[in-house]
Amino acid sequence: xxxxxxxxxxxxxxxxxxxxxxxxxxxxxxxxxxxxxxxxxxxxxxxxxxxxxxxxxxxxxxxxxxxxxxxxxxxxxxxxxxxxxxxxxxxxxxxxxxxxxxxxxxxxxxxxxxxxxxxxxxxxxxxxxxxxxxxxxxxxxxxxxxxxxxxxxxxxxxxxxxxxxxxxxxxxxxxxxxxxxxxxxxxxxxxxxxxxxxxxxxxxxxxxxxxxxxxxxxxxxxxxxxxxxxxxxxxxxxxxxxxxxxxxxxxxxxxxxxxxxxxxxxxxxxxxxxxxxxxxxxxxxxxxxxxxxxxxxxxxxxxxxxxxxxxxxxxxxxxxxxxxxxxxxxxxxxxxxxxxxxxxxxxxxxxxxxxxxxxxxxxxxx
Amino acid sequence: xxxxxxxxxxxxxxxxxxxxxxxxxxxxxxxxxxxxxxxxxxxxxxxxxxxxxxxxxxxxxxxxxxxxxxxxxxxxxxxxxxxxxxxxxxxxxxxxxxxxxxxxxxxxxxxxxxxxxxxxxxxxxxxxxxxxxxxxxxxxxxxxxxxxxxxxxxxxxxxxxxxxxxxxxxxxxxxxxxxxxxxxxxxxxxxxxxxxxxxxxxxxxxxxxxxxxxxxxxxxxxxxxxxxxxxxxxxxxxxxxxxxxxxxxxxxxxxxxxxxxxxxxxxxxxxxxxxxxxxxxxxxxxxxxxxxxxxxxxxxxxxxxxxxxxxxxxxxxxxxxxxxxxxxxxxxxxxxxxxxxxxxxxxxxxxxxxxxxxxxxxxxxxxxxxxxxxxxxxxxxxxxxxxxxxxxxxxxxxxxxxxxxxxxxxxxxxxxxxxxxxxxxxxxxxxxxxxxxxx
Numbered sequence: 001x002x003x004x005x006x007x008x009x010x011x012x013x014x015x016x017x018x019x020x021x022x023x024x025x026x027x028x029x030x031x032x033x034x035x036x037x038x039x040x041x042x043x044x045x046x047x048x049x050x051x052x053x054x055x056x057x058x059x060x061x062x063x064x065x066x067x068x069x070x071x072x073x074x075x076x077x078x079x080x081x082x083x084x085x086x087x088x089x090x091x092x093x094x095x096x097x098x099x100x101x102x103x104x105x106x107x108x109x110x111x112x113x114x115x116x117x118x119x120x121x122x123x124x125x126x127x128x129x130x131x132x133x134x135x136x137x138x139x140x141x142x143x144x145x146x147x148x149x150x151x152x153x154x155x156x157x158x159x160x161x162x163x164x165x166x167x168x169x170x171x172x173x174x175x176x177x178x179x180x181x182x183x184x185x186x187x188x189x190x191x192x193x194x195x196x197x198x199x200x201x202x203x204x205x206x207x208x209x210x211x212x213x214x215x216x217x218x219x220x221x222x223x224x225x226x227x228x229x230x231x232x233x234x235x236x237x238x239x240x241x242x243x244x245x246x247x248x249x250x251x252x253x254x255x256x257x258x259x260x261x262x263x264x265x266x267x268x269x270x271x272x273x274x275x276x277x278x279x280x281x282x283x284x285x286x287x288x289x290x291x292x293x294x295x296x297x298x299x300x301x302x303x304x305x306x307x308x309x310x311x312x313x314x315x316x317x318x319x320x321x322x323x324x325x326x327x328x329x330x331x332x333x334x335x336x337x338x339x340x341x342x343x344x345x346x347x348x349x350x351x352x353x354x355x356x357x358x359x360x361x362x363x364x365x366x
Numbered sequence: 367x368x369x370x371x372x373x374x375x376x377x378x379x380x381x382x383x384x385x386x387x388x389x390x391x392x393x394x395x396x397x398x399x400x401x402x403x404x405x406x407x408x409x410x411x412x413x414x415x416x417x418x419x420x421x422x423x424x425x426x427x428x429x430x431x432x433x434x435x436x437x438x439x440x441x442x443x444x445x446x447x448x449x450x451x452x453x454x455x456x457x458x459x460x461x462x463x464x465x466x467x468x469x470x471x472x473x474x475x476x477x478x479x480x481x482x483x484x485x486x487x488x489x490x491x492x493x494x495x496x497x498x499x500x501x502x503x504x505x506x507x508x509x510x511x512x513x514x515x516x517x518x519x520x521x522x523x524x525x526x527x528x529x530x531x532x533x534x535x536x537x538x539x540x541x542x543x544x545x546x547x548x549x550x551x552x553x554x555x556x557x558x559x560x561x562x563x564x565x566x567x568x569x570x571x572x573x574x575x576x577x578x579x580x581x582x583x584x585x586x587x588x589x590x591x592x593x594x595x596x597x598x599x600x601x602x603x604x605x606x607x608x609x610x611x612x613x614x615x616x617x618x619x620x621x622x623x624x625x626x627x628x629x630x631x632x633x634x635x636x637x638x639x640x641x642x643x644x645x646x647x648x649x650x651x652x653x654x655x656x657x658x659x660x661x662x663x664x665x666x667x668x669x670x671x672x673x674x675x676x677x678x679x680x681x682x683x684x685x686x687x688x689x690x691x692x693x694x695x696x697x698x699x700x701x702x703x704x705x706x707x708x709x710x711x712x713x714x715x716x717x718x719x720x721x722x723x724x725x726x727x728x729x730x731x732x733x734x735x736x737x738x739x740x741x742x743x744x745x746x747x748x749x750x751x752x753x754x755x756x757x758x759x760x761x762x763x764x765x766x767x768x769x770x771x772x773x774x775x776x777x778x779x780x781x782x783x784x785x786x787x788x789x790x791x792x793x794x795x796x797x798x799x800x801x802x803x804x805x
Contacts, residue, residue: 087631087632088632088633089631089633090632090633091631092619092623093622093623112619115615116616118612119613122721125596125721128722132593133589135586139727139738141727162374163378163382165372165762165779165782165783165786167382168381168382168385171389172786172790175388175389176790176792178389178392178393178396179743179747181396182396182399182743185396185399185403186743187739189406189739193732193735194732194735195569195570196406196569196573199569199574201574202574203573203574203576203578204578205578205583212573212576212578214405217409217569217576218405218409219578220578221413226582229582230581230582230585233586234585237585237592240589240592241592243596244592244596247605251611254608254612254614258611258614258615298725300722301722302726303725303726303727304726305727305728307730314728316726316727317727317728318727318728319727319728319730319734319738322727322738323737326744329745330744333745333749334748335654336650336752337748337751339650340755341755341787341788343759345784345787345788347763348763348766348780348783348784348788351763351767351780360796360797360798361795361797363789363795363796
């Protein structure tokens with residue numbers, strides 16, 4: 001602790017270097033990062049800096065695109081996409097929307113936008129996580145992504161007229177069929193994984209893993225692919241390293257962006273904390289009363305490791321535990337579905353009316 | 367009769383869109399699965415040789431002792447030496463086999479039939495410049511199987527395998543590592559050139575001999591270390607200072623925005639709605655539990671009542687929030703941005719932005735893995751079904767209630783709606799109607 005405090009009294013030469021170094025780290029960890037000089041030019045709103053920053057923001061806001069894919073978007077398309085994405089995320093300044101679509105201006109505003117994105121969350125880490133190199137065979141232990149999105153789905157092209165309800169029945173049947181296929185394919189994949197894992201046990205240099213994954217075995221089968229994988233891995237390592245550097249040095253960047261403390265900052269900070277606290281309180285309440293918040297469960301993709309039966313194994317989640325958790329989740333969801341269906345049955349019965357209306361004979365198998 | 371089955375345009379659009387959405391997400395999962403299956407199936411078949419001899423990059427700093435480039439072409443003398451070596455190996459194997467059969471039983475269940483020493487079509491897989499195509503090409507020979515059998519225990523394996531020397535993509539296979547490295551290398555190069563009929567490599571038989579290249583191992587462990595570091599740098603003095611500066615910056619941005627007061631973004635609205643959906647699910651479950659509980663005495667019954675009242679209050683709060691969000695969307699956000707915006711980040715479990723860190727999931731049998739995967743799919747499917755059920759309810763129930771006459775078309779509609787809403791579209795009920803008796 002003492003050492004850190006002493007370090008704060010830096011000499012001017014170090015201070016002068018600190019900012020470019022911080023920006024260099026930032027630039028290296030982001031995809032398509034421009035040079036520190038471009039950043040400096042952007043702060044002074046020099047026009048030559050604008051195109052590079054538009055490109056950077058495009059890459060940052062569309063991480064799902066593969067590395068080379070952004071080239072297929074025209075500069076205008078990139079500009080429009082960036083504007084839309086920022087507006088969606090709630091970028092507070094109007095000035096951005098007013099920048100010309102040809103991407104020739106706006107360095108300073110774009111720099112502000114980038115800083116805004118960086119200030120709101122761990123952007124470099126998030127980008128790295130989304131596009132990371134997967135070396136193991138991974139399986140998520142939660143189904144968070146499975147929750148249907150509440151947003152309006154993209155309108156389908158042909159649903160202009162009215163639709164026959166029998167078409168809906170047909171679509172439901174199709175859906176059921178797809179799920180069955182999915183289940184079968186998934187089972188096969190698990191069987192294959194099991195074999196690959198047991199055939200390669202003892203081969204991994206990392207003892208806690210023990211056996212090879214599909215990716216690792218594949219790189220041995222196909223050396224060219226292996227070389228590409230290695231290159232990707234090394235690039236990722238460089239970006240990870242740069243992200244750590246950025247974390248160490250970013251304070252000087254923020255001081256540069258803010259340019260001096262204003263009197264309201266502490267008030268703003270407390271206000272923000274309070275607002276966040278309030279938001280979470282309501283949710284926490286709902287979760288707690290509901291009896292079991294999903295926060296307690298493990299999340300995210302885990303690398304599959306096959307252990308020998310009876311072997312204690314190292315650190316990591318155990319499959320039986322996850323199975324247990326999933327079973328109870330399944331049971332709970334089934335209850336909810338039955339509830340909903342029961343509700344419908346009651347409602348329909350009510351609508352059809354009491355006897356002497358028609359008699360409803362329910363299908364067998366109840 | 368037909369008109370009864372058609373739905374209103376607005377409902378149609380929404381329902382079809384939702385179902386298509388569900389179908390598409392299924393299809394996407396299937397595609398990803400198919401991709402993985404292709405790779406896995408290929409790995410379990412015999413490994414094919416690559417089409418051409420890829421020109422190899424120069425070996426790394428740790429080069430082998432022999433000049434790599436000249437090592438490909440065997441001389442007649444080398445061939446002769448090779449033959450002698452092969453015979454010696456065969457003999458050794460026979461001797462060992464005799465010993466091992468007597469004493470050891472089956473120590474290496476993984477080394478089943480077939481010769482281990484043959485490398486697959488490794489000509490192309492291995493760079494001609496580096497050399498440890500371990501005694502491989504002599505396909506006819508009885509491999510030093512006995513030797514390997516006794517050394518299968520994991521801790522010994524690293525020594526048994528010839529390490530790849532500096533080259534990134536080279537595959538290492540173990541073989542008689544009792545010989546000094548350099549000497550054997552020479553012969554191995556020769557062996558590979560001389561081999562007539564290479565036996566194919568299968569993971570089943572020889573997978574246990576594989577070893578990852580050095581460069582890869584280093585990069586992978588560095589990768590793991592960096593990720594662990596990244597996800598742990600959360601608390602420190604400088605981090606706090608940076609957080610303060612960031613908050614200050616955000617506040618400054620807000621005040622120079624030109625809009626009064628903080629506004630909710632579309633992303634935030636989406637996130638809140640997701641939270642509310644989750645809360646709704648939890649509330650519904652809890653309510654179900656309370657309603658099906660069997661109170662033993664009046665005290666329990668009273669407690670039940672209080673819980674239900676409490677749940678009702680929370681539901682009220684959620685509804686209120688939902689209405690607020692609707693207002694925000696209508697008034698502040700204007701027309702919803704077209705199309706689906708990519709989910710920037712879906713915080714798993716509702717916590718803060720998760721940074722990935724290496725985590726393991728241990729399983730002990732294929733069946734266990736299959737059960738786990740099946741359950742995961744089942745849970746995902748149930749989530750989807752519940753969502754669709756709610757959408758169908760919202761669109762179809764009003765349709766049934768609006769139509770008054772109890773004629774056959776309406777009954778047909780009811781039957782269809784019942785099937786969709788109550789049986790997941792799988793089963794149909796029968797409606798008996800009493801005809802008016804002819805007078």
